[in-house]
Amino acid sequence: MSERVLMKGNEALAEAAISAGCRHFFGYPITPQTEVAAYMAKRMPKVGGTYLQAESEVSAINMVLGASSAGARVMTSSSSPGISLKSEGISYLAGSDLPALIINVQRAGPGLGGIQPSQADYWQATRSTGHGDFHILVLAPSTVQEMVDLVADAFDLGDKYRMPVMILSDGMLGQMMEPVSLPEKAVESLPEKPWATNGHKNQRKHNVINSLYINPPELETLLHERYKKYDHINKTEQRAEEYLTDDADLIIVAYGASSRVSRSAIDMARAEGIKVGMIRPITLWPYPVDYIEKNVNHVNSFLCVEMSMGQMVDDVRLAVNGRKPVSFFGRTGGIIPTPIEVLNEIKKIAGGI
Amino acid sequence: MATLFSKPHAMADVPLHYCPGCTHGIVHRLIAEAIDDLGIEGRTIGIAPVGCSVFAYDYFNCDMVEAAHGRAPAVATGIKRVDPDHVVFTYQGDGDLAAIGTAETVHAATRGENITVIFINNAIYGMTGGQMAPTSLPGQVTQTTPYGRDVKTAGYPIRVCEMLSTLDGVALAQRVTVDCVKNVRTAKKAIKKAFEYQIEGLGYSIVEVVSSCPTNWGLSPKDALEWLRQNMLPYYPLGVYKDVKEGESRE
Amino acid sequence: MSKSANILLAGFGGQGILFAGKVIAYAGLMDGMEVSWLPSYGPEMRGGTANCSVCLSSTPIGSPQVVTPDVLVAMNLPSLDKFVDAVVPGGIILVDSSLIDKKVERTDVKTIYIPATKIAEDSGFKGMANMIMVGKLFSEIKFCSEESLDKGILKSVPPKKEKLIDSNRGAVKVGIES
Numbered sequence: 001m002s003e004r005v006l007m008k009g010n011e012a013l014a015e016a017a018i019s020a021g022c023r024h025f026f027g028y029p030i031t032p033q034t035e036v037a038a039y040m041a042k043r044m045p046k047v048g049g050t051y052l053q054a055e056s057e058v059s060a061i062n063m064v065l066g067a068s069s070a071g072a073r074v075m076t077s078s079s080s081p082g083i084s085l086k087s088e089g090i091s092y093l094a095g096s097d098l099p100a101l102i103i104n105v106q107r108a109g110p111g112l113g114g115i116q117p118s119q120a121d122y123w124q125a126t127r128s129t130g131h132g133d134f135h136i137l138v139l140a141p142s143t144v145q146e147m148v149d150l151v152a153d154a155f156d157l158g159d160k161y162r163m164p165v166m167i168l169s170d171g172m173l174g175q176m177m178e179p180v181s182l183p184e185k186a187v188e189s190l191p192e193k194p195w196a197t198n199g200h201k202n203q204r205k206h207n208v209i210n211s212l213y214i215n216p217p218e219l220e221t222l223l224h225e226r227y228k229k230y231d232h233i234n235k236t237e238q239r240a241e242e243y244l245t246d247d248a249d250l251i252i253v254a255y256g257a258s259s260r261v262s263r264s265a266i267d268m269a270r271a272e273g274i275k276v277g278m279i280r281p282i283t284l285w286p287y288p289v290d291y292i293e294k295n296v297n298h299v300n301s302f303l304c305v306e307m308s309m310g311q312m313v314d315d316v317r318l319a320v321n322g323r324k325p326v327s328f329f330g331r332t333g334g335i336i337p338t339p340i341e342v343l344n345e346i347k348k349i350a351g352g353i
Numbered sequence: 354m355a356t357l358f359s360k361p362h363a364m365a366d367v368p369l370h371y372c373p374g375c376t377h378g379i380v381h382r383l384i385a386e387a388i389d390d391l392g393i394e395g396r397t398i399g400i401a402p403v404g405c406s407v408f409a410y411d412y413f414n415c416d417m418v419e420a421a422h423g424r425a426p427a428v429a430t431g432i433k434r435v436d437p438d439h440v441v442f443t444y445q446g447d448g449d450l451a452a453i454g455t456a457e458t459v460h461a462a463t464r465g466e467n468i469t470v471i472f473i474n475n476a477i478y479g480m481t482g483g484q485m486a487p488t489s490l491p492g493q494v495t496q497t498t499p500y501g502r503d504v505k506t507a508g509y510p511i512r513v514c515e516m517l518s519t520l521d522g523v524a525l526a527q528r529v530t531v532d533c534v535k536n537v538r539t540a541k542k543a544i545k546k547a548f549e550y551q552i553e554g555l556g557y558s559i560v561e562v563v564s565s566c567p568t569n570w571g572l573s574p575k576d577a578l579e580w581l582r583q584n585m586l587p588y589y590p591l592g593v594y595k596d597v598k599e600g601e602s603r604e
Numbered sequence: 605m606s607k608s609a610n611i612l613l614a615g616f617g618g619q620g621i622l623f624a625g626k627v628i629a630y631a632g633l634m635d636g637m638e639v640s641w642l643p644s645y646g647p648e649m650r651g652g653t654a655n656c657s658v659c660l661s662s663t664p665i666g667s668p669q670v671v672t673p674d675v676l677v678a679m680n681l682p683s684l685d686k687f688v689d690a691v692v693p694g695g696i697i698l699v700d701s702s703l704i705d706k707k708v709e710r711t712d713v714k715t716i717y718i719p720a721t722k723i724a725e726d727s728g729f730k731g732m733a734n735m736i737m738v739g740k741l742f743s744e745i746k747f748c749s750e751e752s753l754d755k756g757i758l759k760s761v762p763p764k765k766e767k768l769i770d771s772n773r774g775a776v777k778v779g780i781e782s
Contacts (some may be wrong), residue, residue: 006630006641006759024434032645050434054427055460062424062457066431069418070398070439074431092421115646176668177626177641179633197416197432199396199439206365208410210419264666338671 004179009144010035012180016151021187023049024074026063031115032171033105036077057082061089068098069209071196077103091130095211099158102166105174108334116334117171122311126285137165138284140255144178159191172257240288241280248277253316254305255281262305265342274350292319301325361385363394374567374574379531387545397440400425404446405479423454426461429468442469448478451487451511465522465556469547475564483569487511514561518595524556526595530563532578610670614655615679620734625656631756632660635748640668732775739779
C-alpha cells in the first residue's frame with residue numbers, strides 16, 4: 001500500500017481513473033463535481049491523455065460514446081442536473097452495448113435544486129438513466145478510499161459486461177478530504193475490444209456500433225439477450241457491507257453519505273445497548289437483495305436512511321417483500337442528517353419493538 | 354470484357370432504401386469513391402445520423418457508428434481524440450446538423466475538430482414525413498408550415514456554410530450540389546478535398562450538398578431538380594466559403 | 605497519545621479557514637489518527653462565510669460533518685453567533701478577539717480569547733491569523749505530537765507555495781506561545 005495522503009474525494013477519484021488506464025475525459029463544469037474536471041485538465045496532458053471541456057453535457061456524453069466506440073477507456077463526470085442532460089447519451093451507450101464510466105456527484109433537486117449533498121438521484125440512477133429497457137451498473141462509495149477502489153472495478157465491470165457504469169457519489173464525499181492510498185501500480189494492459197470501431201485496417205469486416213433496430217421482433221430478441229446478461233449480473237455482482245448485523249434486532253439500510261451518519265448513530269445506539277446494525281449497499285444496481293434476504297428472518301424491522309424523500313426504500317421494501325416492517329428516515333434538499341436524528345429514529349423503532 | 358463501371362470498394366453491396374430520385378445515393382457513392390481514391394477505408398470511421406440516412410451504417414464498408422440525433426460531431430470528436438490517425442466523417446441532414454445538433458456542429462467547427470462533415474441540405478425533414486427544416490425556404494410549404502414558412506413566426510433559414518466560415522477552426526466550407534454531371538464532378542472533388550484536409554490535419558471540413566427530396570416536395574425527380582435550381586440555389590449559392598489553403602473565394 | 609476531537613473552524617472566506625483545517629487534519633493523519641475534513645462549499649466561499657469540519661479519531665469516522673463541536677474556532681462574529689450554542693458542554697471556543705468584540709455568555713464551555721489577527725500582524729505574519737489559531741489550539745488540546753504538527757504543515761502547503769512553509773511554521777509557533 002502506498003502512503004496515505006489527504007485528498008478530496010473528487011480528486012482522488014480522478015487520479016484513480018488515470019491509474020486505471022483512463023485516458024479520455026469529456027465533461028462540463030458543475031458544482032459540486034468540478035474538481036474532477038479540473039484535476040483531469042491538469043493531469044491528462046501529463047499522461048498523454050485527452051481532457052476536453054465540451055459545449056454541453058449532452059455533447060460530453062456523446063464524445064464519451066464516440067471514444068468508447070473506438071475502444072478507449074473513457075469517463076465523464078457531472079452532478080445531478082448534468083446527469084439529466086446526459087441521460088440521452090447513457091441510453092444510447094446502453095443500447096449500443098458500450099462501456100463507459102459516469103460519475104454523479106449528487107446535489108439536491110429537482111430543477112436547479114441546490115448545490116449541497118443529496119441522494120435524490122437514486123431512482124434516476126437505478127431505474128433508468130434514460131429512455132428504454134436497460135440497466136446500468138451503479139456503485140456507491142462511502143469513503144474517499146472507496147471512491148478510489150471502486151473506480152478500477154467500475155471500468156473493469158463496464159468492459160466485462162459492455163455496459164455503462166455509474167459511480168453514485170454526492171457533494172459530501174466529493175468535497176471532503178480523507179486519508180487515501182492510491183493504487184501503487186497503474187493498469188498496464190486493457191482488455192481487447194474486437195467490436196470497436198477503430199478502423200478495420202483491411203483485416204476484418206466492418207464493425208458497426210448501433211442502437212437502432214427497426215424490426216420489432218429483432219429488437220425484442222436483442223433485449224431478451226441483454227436481460228439475460230442483467231440476470232447474470234443480478235446473481236453474481238451484488239455487493240454490500242454488513243455492520244453489526246449478526247445480532248441486530250433492527251437493521252439500517254443506507255448507502256454513501258447517509259451510511260456514514262448511520263454508522264455514527266449505530267455506535268451511539270450500541271453504547272446504549274440497542275442492537276442495531278447496518279447493511280450498506282455498495283452496488284445499487286444490482287441491488288444487494290441477497291444481503292437483505294440473509295438477515296430478514298432474524299431482525300424485527302428495517303430502517304432505510306437516505307438524503308432524499310425516500311427512494312431506495314422502495315428497493316428495501318421489494319426485497320423484504322412484506323415480511324418485516326420497513327420504515328424510512330430522510331433529510332433532503334441538501335441537508336445531511338445528523339447522527340442524533342438517526343439515533344432518535346432508532347430509539348423510536350427500538351422502543352416499539 | 355473490360356469493367357467500365359463498378360461499385361466503389363468502400364460501398365457495401367446492398368440495395369439502398371432511398372426513394373426514387375433522392376440524391377443520398379449519389380452522395381454516398383462520392384464519399385465511397387473518395388475513400389477508395391485515398392486508400393483510407395481501413396482507418397475510416399463514419400458516423401450515421403438520425404434522419405433518412407439513418408441506415409448509412411449499412412451502406413459503407415468502413416467501420417460505422419450510429420449517433421443520436423444531432424450528436425454526430427460529438428461522437429466523431431470522441432473517436433478522433435482516441436486516435437488522430439482515424440479518418441472520421443459524419444453524414445448529417447439539415448435537421449440533424451442545423452437544428453437539434455447546432456451546438457455540436459458549431460463547437461466541433463470552432464474547436465477545429467479534425468473531422469469531415471458531409472451535410473445534406475434538402476430543406477425538409479424527410480424521414481418523419483416532410484416537416485419544416487432549419488433550411489426550409491421562406492414561403493416553403495411543409496407539413497408543419499402548411500401555409501408556407503412565415504419568417505415572422507418560424508424565422509429564417511440558416512445558411513450553414515456562411516455561418517461556419519466565420520469560425521477560425523474551419524479549414525474548408527464548400528457548398529455543392531449533384532443536380533447534373535458537372536456539379537457531381539465538383540462535389541466529388543470537394544468531398545475528396547475535405548478528406549485530404551482532415552488527413553493533413555488542417556481542421557474541420559464541411560461539404561454542404563444542396564439536395565432534393567422529390568417525395569416530400571411532392572415533385573417528380575426531374576421536377577425536383579428543377580425546383581432545386583430555381584429555388585434552393587439562389588438562396589444557397591454554390592461555392593467555396595472558406596478554404597484555409599486558398600483564402601476565401603467563390604467559384 | 606493523541607486526542608480525538610471534532611473541530612469546527614469558521615470565519616470569512618479568505619481567512620484561510622479551510623487551510624487551517626487541512627493542517628490540523630494532516631497533522632492528525634501524520635499522528636496515525638483517522639481524520640476527515642469537510643468544507644462548506646458554493647457561493648458562500650466567495651467573500652462570505654466559510655467553515656470546515658475536521659474530525660480526528662482513533663476509530664473510523666462516521667459522519668464527517670461536525671454538528672456538535674468539541675472545539676469551535678471562530679474567526680468572525682457571524683460564525684460565533686451561528687455556532688456558539690452547538691458546542692458540547694465542556695467544549696472549547698477559540699475566539700479571534702481582534703475581530704470579535706462579543707463575549708461568550710455560556711459558562712459550561714471554556715472560552716479562550718486570542719487577538720489572532722493582531723498578533724499575526726505584530727509578529728510579522730500578516731494574514732496568518734489562521735495559523736496563530738492552529739498554534740493556540742495545539743497548545744490547548746495537543747491534538748497531535750509537535751513533530752506531526754510540523755509534518756502537517758509541510759504536507760498542507762502546496763509545492764508551488766513552498767516559500768510559505770517557514771512563515772506558516774513561524775505563525776503556528778507564535779500561536780503556541782501566545
